Amino acid sequence: QKEVEQNSGPLSVPEGAIASLNCTYSDRGSQSFFWYRQYSGKSPELIMFIYSNGDKEDGRFTAQLNKASQYVSLLIRDSQPSDSATYLCAVKAGGYQKVTFGTGTKLQVIP
Amino acid sequence: NAGVMQNPRHLVRRRGQEARLRCSPMKGHSHVYWYRQLPEEGLKFMVYLQKENIIDESGMPKERFSAEFPKEGPSILRIQQVVRGDSAAYFCASSSLAGEETQYFGPGTRLLVL
Numbered sequence: 001q002k003e004v005e006q007n008s009g010p011l012s013v014p015e016g017a018i019a020s021l022n023c024t025y026s027d028r029g030s031q032s033f034f035w036y037r038q039y040s041g042k043s044p045e046l047i048m049f050i051y052s053n054g055d056k057e058d059g060r061f062t063a064q065l066n067k068a069s070q071y072v073s074l075l076i077r078d079s080q081p082s083d084s085a086t087y088l089c090a091v092k093a094g095g096y097q098k099v100t101f102g103t104g105t106k107l108q109v110i111p
Numbered sequence: 112n113a114g115v116m117q118n119p120r121h122l123v124r125r126r127g128q129e130a131r132l133r134c135s136p137m138k139g140h141s142h143v144y145w146y147r148q149l150p151e152e153g154l155k156f157m158v159y160l161q162k163e164n165i166i167d168e169s170g171m172p173k174e175r176f177s178a179e180f181p182k183e184g185p186s187i188l189r190i191q192q193v194v195r196g197d198s199a200a201y202f203c204a205s206s207s208l209a210g211e212e213t214q215y216f217g218p219g220t221r222l223l224v225l
Contacts, residue, residue, distance in 0.1 A: 032212040043202055043216040044154070088154065092212050096159075098144070098167050099214055103153030 003027060004091050006102035014110050019076040021105050023089030026070065033065055033072045034090040037083075038104065044088055048074070079109045113138045115205050115217035116185075123223045130190040130197070132220045136205030142166075143186040144204045144214060145178060154202065160186060193224045 004025045013019045021035075032051055036044035050056045050063040050072065062075040072091075076083055086104040116135040124130050136143050145157040156170040160180035171178065175193075180186040190197055200221050204214035 034213070036216075043219050046213060046215065049213055090214075096161075096166050098156050098159050098169075099212075100156065101146075101154040 003100045004089055004102040006087075006089050006105045008103060009106040010108050011105055012108045012110055013079050015079060015081060017079050019079045019083065019107055019109070021074040021076070021087050021089075021107065023072045023074075023091075023102055024070055025072070025089075025091045025100075027091065027093060027100075028067075028070065029093045030067075030070075030091045032092040033063070034092075034099070035061075035063060035074045036088040036090060036101075038086045038088055040085075047087075076107075079107075081109045081111050083107060084109050115140075115203060115215055117201075117203050117217035117220050119220060120218060121221045121223070123225060124193050125225050126194055127192050130193050130222055130224075132188040132190075132201050132203075132222070134186040134188070134203030134205075134217060136186070136203075137207075137215055140205035140207050140215075142206045142208070143180050144206075145186070145188050146202045146204065148200045148202060148219075150199075157188070190222075193222075195224045198222055198224045 034049045035047045038044045048063045050065045056063045060077045064073045086106045088104045089102040090099045092099045143160045146154040158171050158178045159167040175191045177189045200219045202219045203217045206214050
């Protein structure tokens with residue numbers, strides 16, 4: 001079983017719609033959760049991190065965490081063509097533990 | 112520019128040569144991580160270092176690969192006797208403390224083995 005699982009996509013949404021990206025993880029000891037965006041040929045850039053159950057909003061982005069279900073998601077409101085990229089979910093246990101990345105979901109926003 | 116720096120950005124080597132990839136973390140960061148990414152694939156963790164210590168090298172191939180993060184200077188990922196399968200993008204990320212979770216990535220080094 002993969003430690004962090006994401007649907008590889010591509011997920012296609014029309015411009016202006018809400019894009020919903022999902023991620024599940026296997027380690028119940030995980031404490032920190034991250035979403036990165038990676039454009040083709042570029043390095044990952046941090047979008048958001050979340051530590052507590054519930055929702056965290058930052059502009060058009062909302063991260064949702066449910067530790068009981070071992071599930072984290074990212075919602076992108078008013079999707080734009082510039083949001084087209086691969087979105088990586090990452091999970092970390094506490095202390096001197098590595099961050100584990102999912103393989104990413106490719107998002108395509110159709111104009 | 113206080114971001115994570117990597118050099119070279121592109122590196123071409125012939126089979127059997129050595130590749131040295133450098134990573135300078137963000138100012139104030141003492142933790143460095145190395146990842147490898149093959150085309151159209153996810154990030155694969157290789158090694159996690161603190162200055163002068165290897166914290167976790169569970170993702171490093173047992174042979175030909177080594178990493179260090181000396182007290183002074185950048186972190187170095189060294190690949191000896193490169194093979195074509197080593198061709199990939201190698202990313203470095205840094206964070207300030209083990210408890211400060213957020214990693215910031217450098218631009219990567221694209222290694223091509225001919």
